Each structure stands twice: as structure tokens, then as C-alpha cells.
Amino acid sequence: MRVVIAEDAALLREGLTRLLEDRGHAICAAVTDGDALLAAVAQHQPDVAVVDIRMPPTHTDEGLRAALALRQRFPGTGVLMFSQYIETSYSAQLLEGGAAGVGYLLKDRVANVAEFAAALQRVAEGGTALDPEVVSQLFRASRQRGGLATLTPRERQVLALMAEGRSNAGIAAELVVSGGAVEKHVASIFAKLGLPQDESDNRRVLAVLRYLGGKPQLQEG
Amino acid sequence: MGAAIRRVAGTIVRAPLTGRNRRELMYCGFGGVAGLAGFWITVVLLLSGLTISVSVIGTVFGLVLITMTLRVSRRLGSLHRRLLKRMLGRQVEAPPPFQPGTGILNRVDRRLRDRPAWRAVWYALIKLPVSAVQLYTVMLTAFGLADLAYPAIWLLFRNHHGGTLSPLVAVVPVPFGGNIRVGSWLGAFPAALAGAACVVAAAWLARGINAADGRLVRGLLGPSSMAERVSELERTRALAVDDSAAALRRVERDLHDGAQMRLAALAMNLGMAREKLGDDDQAGDSAADNRASDNRATVRELIDAAQRNAVDALADLRDLARGIHPPVLDNGLASALITLAASSAIPATVSADIGIRPAPAIESIAYFCAAELIANATKHSYANQIKINIHTERAGVLVLEVSDDGIGGADAGRGSGLSGLAQRVSTVDGRINVSSPAGGPTMVTVELPLRA
Numbered sequence A: 001m002r003v004v005i006a007e008d009a010a011l012l013r014e015g016l017t018r019l020l021e022d023r024g025h026a027i028c029a030a031v032t033d034g035d036a037l038l039a040a041v042a043q044h045q046p047d048v049a050v051v052d053i054r055m056p057p058t059h060t061d062e063g064l065r066a067a068l069a070l071r072q073r074f075p076g077t078g079v080l081m082f083s084q085y086i087e088t089s090y091s092a093q094l095l096e097g098g099a100a101g102v103g104y105l106l107k108d109r110v111a112n113v114a115e116f117a118a119a120l121q122r123v124a125e126g127g128t129a130l131d132p133e134v135v136s137q138l139f140r141a142s143r144q145r146g147g148l149a150t151l152t153p154r155e156r157q158v159l160a161l162m163a164e165g166r167s168n169a170g171i172a173a174e175l176v177v178s179g180g181a182v183e184k185h186v187a188s189i190f191a192k193l194g195l196p197q198d199e200s201d202n203r204r205v206l207a208v209l210r211y212l213g214g215k216p217q218l219q220e221g
Numbered sequence B: 001m002g003a004a005i006r007r008v009a010g011t012i013v014r015a016p017l018t019g020r021n022r023r024e025l026m027y028c029g030f031g032g033v034a035g036l037a038g039f040w041i042t043v044v045l046l047l048s049g050l051t052i053s054v055s056v057i058g059t060v061f062g063l064v065l066i067t068m069t070l071r072v073s074r075r076l077g078s079l080h081r082r083l084l085k086r087m088l089g090r091q092v093e094a095p096p097p098f099q100p101g102t103g104i105l106n107r108v109d110r111r112l113r114d115r116p117a118w119r120a121v122w123y124a125l126i127k128l129p130v131s132a133v134q135l136y137t138v139m140l141t142a143f144g145l146a147d148l149a150y151p152a153i154w155l156l157f158r159n160h161h162g163g164t165l166s167p168l169v170a171v172v173p174v175p176f177g178g179n180i181r182v183g184s185w186l187g188a189f190p191a192a193l194a195g196a197a198c199v200v201a202a203a204w205l206a207r208g209i210n211a212a213d214g215r216l217v218r219g220l221l222g223p224s225s226m227a228e229r230v231s232e233l234e235r236t237r238a239l240a241v242d243d244s245a246a247a248l249r250r251v252e253r254d255l256h257d258g259a260q261m262r263l264a265a266l267a268m269n270l271g272m273a274r275e276k277l278g279d280d281d282q283a284g285d286s287a288a289d290n291r292a293s294d295n296r297a298t299v300r301e302l303i304d305a306a307q308r309n310a311v312d313a314l315a316d317l318r319d320l321a322r323g324i325h326p327p328v329l330d331n332g333l334a335s336a337l338i339t340l341a342a343s344s345a346i347p348a349t350v351s352a353d354i355g356i357r358p359a360p361a362i363e364s365i366a367y368f369c370a371a372e373l374i375a376n377a378t379k380h381s382y383a384n385q386i387k388i389n390i391h392t393e394r395a396g397v398l399v400l401e402v403s404d405d406g407i408g409g410a411d412a413g414r415g416s417g418l419s420g421l422a423q424r425v426s427t428v429d430g431r432i433n434v435s436s437p438a439g440g441p442t443m444v445t446v447e448l449p450l451r452a
Helices: A010-022 A034-044 A062-073 A088-095 A107-111 A113-124 A132-141 A145-149 A153-164 A168-175 A179-193 A201-212 B002-017 B019-054 B059-088 B104-112 B115-148 B150-161 B188-221 B226-277 B287-324 B327-331 B333-342 B360-380 B417-426
Strands: A002-006 A026-031 A048-052 A078-083 A102-106 A128-130 A218-220 B168-171 B179-182 B348-353 B386-393 B397-404 B431-435 B442-449
Touching (some): A002 A010, A002 A034, A010 A026, A010 A107, A026 A034, A034 A048, A034 A062, A048 A062, A048 A113, A062 A078, A062 A088, A078 A107, A088 B333, A107 A113, A107 B287, A113 A128, A113 B226, A128 A132, A128 A153, A132 A201, A132 B333, A153 A168, A153 A201, B002 B188, B019 B059, B019 B115, B059 B104, B059 B115, B059 B188, B115 B150, B226 B287, B226 B360, B327 B333, B333 B348, B333 B386, B360 B397, B360 B442, B417 B442
Parallel strands (some): A002 A026, A002 A048, A048 A078, A102 A128, B348 B386
Antiparallel strands (some): B386 B397, B397 B442, B431 B442
């Protein structure tokens, strides 16, 4: 996997570089702001970019804006947003153009190196990696709570993991059950919520996010 | 009637002989000279400052000169107040002292906004005609006294020469008319009379002009009027509110760039260490292998515990930082409220229509009000739905409405979170209105100015 990192804190930038290089990935560039990120992606055409949200000069949402620009100009490059905070309005903006090749994780998640690397891999391959925090916000904000109430606790767990972007195999590993059991849960969930069955992980995530109202409701006016 | 006139006339004529007249004249002399000097110093400094600052390069020097003028005018003001107190016993309180800021720019800025100093500049300028009149009274008295002495002078120095020498000239200042030529001893008496008139006139003129000057000093060199004081307090309060908002934001940023970043790096390093250790240990054949395996298991446990602690600490810090200044507020109130609504336990929708962006301090107050109101609704209302509306009104007012379809009965007076909110809102002259009849629905409206 070829990776570009945009992170202004040297400690984390170097840590990430080392972590990913240890796992045999190539770091094309490690930059410290949004403009440099766009330039580096244009130059190296990496599989995925890891982007910190707060970067110079204003330390507010440079990373988000750079990520949105990346999504438009380089659709082939996955974008993993990496932040200390999960902000609903950020995830909504990020998911606006679809869930393919998008990730939004808390920086805490890097503590579990294997999971973090797997999430990055998913995003690089055009999949989705949403932080459990993002998903639980979506669950809470969802206007479809009636539908969610019909699910069993186990099915809700599976739905949350699907929304995070996990594959059946990933869900099975997480819940320590067999692949067949996961498939049964998924089929039951889709039937209960009236969602179209779909084999591709990516379109499945999209269906789930759409069901949850992936974009929070903001009425202008 | 006649007695009254005599008494008044007596008072008028005797005025020059009182001790008070001496003090009034002394004040006229010192105050007049100080006023004249002050006028010229102020005018020269101010004009050169203004002229120089017109050219781009000169702006810095010009500003330096103007701030110097303001400093000097404060000093002159205190001199005038001291003279007035010392000679006429009229006490005028000093205005509040200058509050220097930190940093050169802030210092200059505060100097330029130093209202008492600018009022002292006005005083220095207005004082010119006043000084002229004051010095004139001193001159009038001096000439008057000289003229009054003419009969005696004639007797002492001119008597034995008869009328052969050139006549003495008694100068009587305007408006009492020209020079009186004195050719004989008897002729010296009209000059003396004119001199007496001058002295009496000067005494009353001095009282008049000093009374006017005292009023000017009180008005321009004393503490400002109540209205000015109030606007001054409003301004400094707005500064304090903005300052504290900026300070909180700085604290949040320091946390983010410092402790949070280091903890994230720590969690990452622990994760890498944990991975290097691996998961499965094959039980060895020998006792030594088993011991090493046990040790590795212990280390794994320790690292796992350390990692959990690091992640928990990150979560704690995140909550703490949010309570100090939610970072998403930097993107505007609408974004922040959407995130807030998304974490609400009761479904909450946000509608926003914000024209002019409010000051950061106001945004922060509105945000924490919304957070508190949502928390209140969650705890007490049994509502199914919360609606948050934020909009600006034409009159520069930000209106936050939080309503729910719950059971109502919220009371601002019952020591609930609502009274705390009212306090928070009142620091910027905002208003809070609670409508919550028993049985619901509840609607809380918070009105805030766009600037603190």
C-alpha cells in the first residue's frame, strides 16, 4: 500500500510512518498541511491518504477541506480522516459524496495497530471505515428509531459493525462467531429494515448509512 | 434700601482687601501661566504628531508623538487640579488611572483610547482664552496698584521740582482707557482713583474667571460623567468576556497540541510494542521456556492495561476539552449545534439561519446554553423530540430556541440549571424566557447580542 500522511504533530507523524513502514507499506510523503497534502497526492498518486483534521494555519478544519478536495480531484485515492474529535457535521460532509474510499477514525484507534491497519487497508481498497463513535452518533440521531427497535441486541451490534464498514469476515472475527452466523444476522436485519440485499460490502455500507440518515438533518432557512 | 445698597457697594469695594482675593489672584497668575504653557505644549505635540502621521513612514513617529501628547496632557491635568486645590481649596477627584496593556501595540491602542487623557487635551486647548483673562486680571491688579500709589510717588520724587519735568504717565489698561498724564500732585488723584477701580474690577474678574475655570477642571479633568462611566464599564466588560473566551480557546488548543497528542502517540507506541510481543506463546519443553513465556504473558497484560488507561485518558481529556471550548465551534454555531444534537439521547433536530457571525464569546454562550437545555430536557421532560432553532434578527440579536414536546413544568426560579443559564446570559445583557406550562410543551428562548 502506498500512503501519504498529513499530520502536523511530529510525534504522531513519525509514529504513523514507522507503524506503517513496519507493516511493509510505503510512505510516499509525510506533510504538515493541507496544501502540501494536495501537492503530494498529485505527485505520488497514493492508494490512501491519512489526514489530520486540525492543521496549520488556522487549526480548525483544514484537513477536512483538503480531504473534500482530494475526494473530488483524486477519486482513486482513499481518504482516512484522523482526529481527536468526532464531529457529526464533518462526517456528514465527508459522506456526502458516497462512502467509497472514506474513513473517519479517532486518533485513539491507533492503539489497536492491527485494527487500524485493517481499516486503512479497507479505505485504500475503496471500502469504508467509520469510527464506532460516528456510528453511535448516527444511531442516536437516526429518525428510523422505530425500525431499529425491532432488531435484537445482537443484530444491532452487527448493524453497527456494518455501518463501520466491516466485511462479514471482519464482523465474525470481532464478535467471535462463525461467518455463517453473521450471514444469518445480516439477512435478518435487511429483511426487518426492508433494505435491498447486496453482496458488495461497499453498497451494503451505503444502504445502511442511508437507512440511518447518514447525513444529519439540517434545514436551512 | 439705602443700607442694602451701601452694604453691597461695601462688599464690592472691599473685595480686593480680602485674603480670598489674594488667593484668587495667585491662582490667576500660576494657573494662567500653566495654562498658556500647557496650551502651547499640547498644540505643538499634537499638531506635529498629526502632521507626521499623515505620511506613511511617519506614522510610527506620529503615533509616538500623539501618545506622548496624551501622557503629557494627563500630567498637565493633574497639575491644574493641584493648583486649584492648593490655592482655591477646590477639590476635584482625579479620573481613573491609565491601564497599560501588555505588548507595545496594545499599549499604544489603549493610550489612543484613553478618554480622560483626551478630555485633558480638550481642557488644554480651551484653557487658552481662560489663561488670557486670568493673566489680564493679574496685570490689571498690578497696574491698578501702581496707579493707586501715584499721589505718594509724586510727593516722594516729584514734589520739589515743581512742574518743570516731563509729566508722569499713569497707564490704565483697557477698558478703563488710555494713559493719564499727571502734571501735578492733585492731578495724581484721578490716576489713583482709576487705579482703585482697576483693582476692584480685577478682583471680581478673577473670581468670575476662576469660577468658570473650576467648572472646566471639574468637567474635563475630573472623573467622567455617569453615562460615560457606564459606557466605559460596558466596553471593559466586553473586553473581559472576549478575553476569557479567547483564553479558554487557547487552553483547548494547548490540550489538543500537547497532552492529547502525546497520549495518542503513547497509545500508538504501546500498540506497536504489544504487536511486537505477539499473541500466542508455544509452551516450551524446559522450565526456562515456561518461565520466559510466563514473563511475556505478564508484560502483555501490563501493556494491555497501560493501553486501556491511555485510551481512557484520551476519552476523559476529550470530554474535558469539549467542556472548555468545543473545537467545532470554530466552524460556526450551526456545525457545533448539529454535533451537539447528534449526541442527544432524545432525537433532536437543528435549524439554523445565522446572518452575521456572532463574536466567539457569544457563540460559546449560545452553545453551552443549548447543551444545558438539551441536558435539562433529557433529564426532566420525558419528551420524544427536541427542536433547536438558532437565528439572527435584524436588530443584531441572536435568538436560540430550544423546545420539546415533554411534560413541561420547568421553572427558572427553582434553583435548576435554568437560573445558572440566566446568570451566564446576563453577563452579556442577554435575556432568557421560559414557557413551560404543566403538561407541556416547553419552549426556552435565549436572546443574546451579537457582540459582548
